[in-house]
């Protein structure tokens with residue numbers, strides 16, 4: 032079983048360097064896939080209201096407790112407030128609904144899914160999340176798809192720095208500038224679609240060559256690249272063998288030249304997800 036290394040967030044939470052994406056993991060098959068990942072050492076689970084699988088994630092957490100003896104407190108369950116629930120009171124109500132759907136008494140990492148700047152309520156939403164954390168219903172508070180300017184606004188207006196900003200990040204879009212800002216402010220970067228949703232990334236010659244040099248798979252090269260950039264990737268896989276492969280990246284190291292060669296694949300966002308203009312409800 033791979034051992035996933037950890038880092039410490041700005042609020043003291045011990046946080047895995049690799050987590051599990053769960054988008055599209057649904058129903059019994061989805062629960063089984065999440066339990067398989069937990070049995071292989073995953074401790075960070077990434078859900079969202081809009082994935083319509085909070086119930087499955089909660090069920091997997093309970094099953095992992097009953098069948099594998101994995102303590103609830105050892106797992107970090109993430110969910111995200113959708114755009115339609117922005118605003119102070121709406122965010123409070125959204126959290127209660129997520130807790131009920133998850134069937135848990137705490138959301139370990141709670142994120143604002145998208146900033147939706149035209150709605151103009153992410154600051155209010157952030158204030159609600161801080162109150163939820165103070166009330167003990169939420170462990171860590173963070174955001175997703177926030178720009179430097181938006182992060183600065185949250186920090187300046189509330190004095191609370193998000194623990195995490197989960198953003199599109201893969202070798203085609205390494206986000207150097209945003210990551211430097213995160214480092215400066217003690218925000219942990221999380222990479223969504225870290226494998227670029229498989230696409231042609233895993234067949235890029237430069238990745239294949241490095242994989243051959245190190246005797247690992249192309250996917251492991253990509254996951255390791257995230258780890259060495261200081262970001263926590265959350266690759267999604269429904270397959271237990273691929274889950275193990277994706278987490279088994281702590282027994283080798285990429286050289287600085289190899290990291291730079293992979294970052295050289297940069298070409299920009301893949302899915303038109305500019306947070307200034309892309310909005311999700």
Ligand SMILES: NC(=O)c1ccc[n+]([C@@H]2O[C@H](COP(=O)([O-])OP(=O)(O)OC[C@H]3O[C@@H](n4cnc5c(N)ncnc54)[C@H](OP(=O)(O)O)[C@@H]3O)[C@@H](O)[C@H]2O)c1
Nearest residue numbers: 052053054077223224225226227228250266267268269273
């Ligand atoms: N915050 C946001 O706005 C946002 C946006 C998008 C995604 N996310 C989160 O990020 C997570 C990951 O992103 P993603 O699901 O879009 O894409 P991804 O993790 O980059 O790629 C997932 C795809 O890669 C395949 N795969 C996984 N491991 C593999 C391996 N070892 N070899 C070959 N193929 C492999 C999976 O297939 P199999 O399942 O068949 O293995 C699946 O088709 C999501 O699940 C979600 O939790 C967040």
